[in-house]
Amino acid sequence: MEVEIKQLLADLQSLDQSLPDPSLHASLHKIQSRVEHLANLVKAEPVRRSKVQDMSTEVVDSNPYSRLMALQRMGIVENYERIRDFSIAIVGVGGVGSVAAEMLTRCGIGRLLLYDYDKVELANMNRLFFRPDQVGMTKTDAAVETLSDINPDVVLESYTLNITTVEGFETFMSSLKNKSFRPSKQGSGVDLVLSCVDNYEARMAVNQACNELSQTWLESGVSEDAVSGHIQLLIPGETACFACAPPLVVASGVDERTLKREGVCAASLPTTMGVIAGLLVQNTLKFLLGFGQVSPYLGYNSLKDFFPTMQMKPNPQCSNVACLTRQEEYALAKPERDAAAKAKLEAELPTEEGPLHDDNEWNISVVDDSEPEGLDTRSSDALPEGLTHELPTADAFQKLPTDAPVTDNDDLEDLRKQLEAINSA
Amino acid sequence: MEGWDPNTKSTLTQIPLLSTKAGPRDGALWTQRLKEEYKALITYTQMNKSNDNDWFRISASNPEGTRWTGKCWYVYNLLKYEFDLQFDIPITYPSTAPELELPQLDGKTHKMYRGGKICLTVHFKPLWAKNCPRFGIAHALCLGLAPWLAAEIPILVDSGMIKHKDDASTSTES
Numbered sequence: 105m106e107v108e109i110k111q112l113l114a115d116l117q118s119l120d121q122s123l124p125d126p127s128l129h130a131s132l133h134k135i136q137s138r139v140e141h142l143a144n145l146v147k148a149e150p151v152r153r154s155k156v157q158d159m160s161t162e163v164v165d166s167n168p169y170s171r172l173m174a175l176q177r178m179g180i181v182e183n184y185e186r187i188r189d190f191s192i193a194i195v196g197v198g199g200v201g202s203v204a205a206e207m208l209t210r211c212g213i214g215r216l217l218l219y220d221y222d223k224v225e226l227a228n229m230n231r232l233f234f235r236p237d238q239v240g241m242t243k244t245d246a247a248v249e250t251l252s253d254i255n256p257d258v259v260l261e262s263y264t265l266n267i268t269t270v271e272g273f274e275t276f277m278s279s280l281k282n283k284s285f286r287p288s289k290q291g292s293g294v295d296l297v298l299s300c301v302d303n304y305e306a307r308m309a310v311n312q313a314c315n316e317l318s319q320t321w322l323e324s325g326v327s328e329d330a331v332s333g334h335i336q337l338l339i340p341g342e343t344a345c346f347a348c349a350p351p352l353v354v355a356s357g358v359d360e361r362t363l364k365r366e367g368v369c370a371a372s373l374p375t376t377m378g379v380i381a382g383l384l385v386q387n388t389l390k391f392l393l394g395f396g397q398v399s400p401y402l403g404y405n406s407l408k409d410f411f412p413t414m415q416m417k418p419n420p421q422c423s424n425v426a427c428l429t430r431q432e433e434y435a436l437a438k439p440e441r442d443a444a445a446k447a448k449l450e451a452e453l454p455t456e457e458g459p460l461h462d463d464n465e466w467n468i469s470v471v472d473d474s475e476p477e478g479l480d481t482r483s484s485d486a487l488p489e490g491l492t493h494e495l496p497t498a499d500a501f502q503k504l505p506t507d508a509p510v511t512d513n514d515d516l517e518d519l520r521k522q523l524e525a526i527n528s529a
Numbered sequence: 530m531e532g533w534d535p536n537t538k539s540t541l542t543q544i545p546l547l548s549t550k551a552g553p554r555d556g557a558l559w560t561q562r563l564k565e566e567y568k569a570l571i572t573y574t575q576m577n578k579s580n581d582n583d584w585f586r587i588s589a590s591n592p593e594g595t596r597w598t599g600k601c602w603y604v605y606n607l608l609k610y611e612f613d614l615q616f617d618i619p620i621t622y623p624s625t626a627p628e629l630e631l632p633q634l635d636g637k638t639h640k641m642y643r644g645g646k647i648c649l650t651v652h653f654k655p656l657w658a659k660n661c662p663r664f665g666i667a668h669a670l671c672l673g674l675a676p677w678l679a680a681e682i683p684i685l686v687d688s689g690m691i692k693h694k695d696d697a698s699t700s701t702e703s
């Protein structure tokens with residue numbers, strides 16, 4: 105095609121020179137410029153970029169990482185290239201998860217694990233990322249297609265499954281534990297789990313897995329009315345887990361009755377989802393690359409452009425057994441943490457006399473664990489303005505005394521047959 | 530129990546409560562829980578039959594009791610509309626309720642999530658959370674599915690989205 109067009113241009117050129125009548129030159133030049141435009145269009149045909157061995161700091165058009173590596177030159181990030189060592193699991197590849205995956209892909213993340221059981225539908229087109237020609241594909245396959253085009257350096261793994269089922273959960277757990285990408289890594293095979301699911305059941309499943317694996321994760325969510333959202337950092341044993349207290353919702357600040365409409369399950373906006381995905385990945389980058397502060401909880405009320413924040417300590421009466429185990433471990437490791445904090449403080453102590461931490465603009469204080477950690481720490485029933493609980497806590501539940509009518513001589517098979525008999529009667 | 534009709538309320542109180550807090554990954558405790566589920570379902574089904582309000586059939590479709598399948602039906606204008614019913618027991622059960630699915634109605638109503646999962650009222654999840662682990666499958670059917678069918682089936686029939694099976698000649702439904 106390119107050769108053909110070149111030939112055509114050459115023919116026009118010679119025609120131009122041999123034309124005796126100058127009045128025809130104008131229209132001939134018009135044809136020439138059209139053919140030149142066509143030649144450019146042909147050149148712009150999609151090209152797949154090849155893999156990059158090392159992230160270069162060189163500022164050239166052909167370097168996909170030059171603007172990211174500039175973060176290092178500016179002193180924001182100490183070592184940007186470390187991003188290639190990290191693995192992130194994204195659970196739920198919907199309006200938030202797909203955008204988060206694209207952001208991390210463009211940032212050059214080492215490895216992404218994607219989990220979703222759904223397919224792309226036309227009804228998803230009000231959100232970002234997926235294209236109409238991907239309708240009918242699984243969200244995980246469609247995401248891998250787009251992401252590997254954008255950045256072939258990222259290792260992509262996709263899992264088309266429902267993590268709340270027994271089978272799906274087992275695969276989820278084993279994929280998180282797999283350390284073949286970086287065998288020297290401590291703990292699980294991933295550095296952070298991002299929960300981008302849209303329902304309570306799936307969040308509780310992520311919570312279960314992360315509590316069992318002692319895996320730090322970031323929760324995200326957008327309200328069903330599409331006008332508010334949140335992100336939350338969960339470190340098993342150290343912060344409240346998702347089951348420690350009923351989930352929080354960002355109060356919309358307007359009369360609820362004017363928002364709740366019967367007849368629909370959920371609304372969605374690409375804007376709210378984009379904001380939440382941005383906040384989620386920003387905090388992911390801060391967590392991975394060690395710059396700034398990771399928000400323990402950040403709410404977003406779009407109607408008032410209000411961003412409430414807070415911190416939550418674990419609940420010693422949490423109903424989740426794995427959470428309690430993590431809490432015990434965290435308490436046991438207190439002497440180690442204290443020693444590490446003390447050593448850090450001493451290392452940072454200036455040799456000459458001077459005010460300690462004069463440049464501590466974020467007011468990070470190294471306080472004893474038993475002390476309340478600043479004014480933002482609240483017990484779960486005292487919430488800051490703009491936040492409410494979505495569900496009540498379970499009523500106090502007294503276990504039946506063991507001599508109560510616990511007829512444990514019941515046989516499961518008998519009961520099953522009894523139900524079958526009634527069903528077919 | 531605000532937001533519930535008196536009928537649902539009185540039925541609910543007659544379903545036996547469960548006591549074992551265990552999910553499908555909890556081994557022997559899950560077997561114990563499963564026994565309690567069966568007892569509650571047996572009582573509830575018998576109760577419906579004797580009240581002339583029989584409206585579902587459900588049974589475990591695997592030996593572990595984590596997948597359940599059956600039928601539910603609703604009578605409207607003297608015609609009976611019957612649907613397949615299915616759900617999985619989530620690994621976080623009973624902290625989270627099973628998500629009840631009516632696959633044949635997928636895409637026919639806004640009151641449904643992807644895959645035919647019914648959209649429960651704002652009252653369901655708070656009540657379930659408050660009563661964990663005392664509520665089981667029978668309670669989920671009574672509080673979740675029964676009110677959903679009563680609210681949605683008349684709308685679906687009146688709007689022509691679903692047709693009665695005897696009316697199949699004028700319908701493209703199977």
Ligand SMILES: [Zn+2]
Binds near residue numbers: 344345419422
């Ligand atoms: Zn907890």
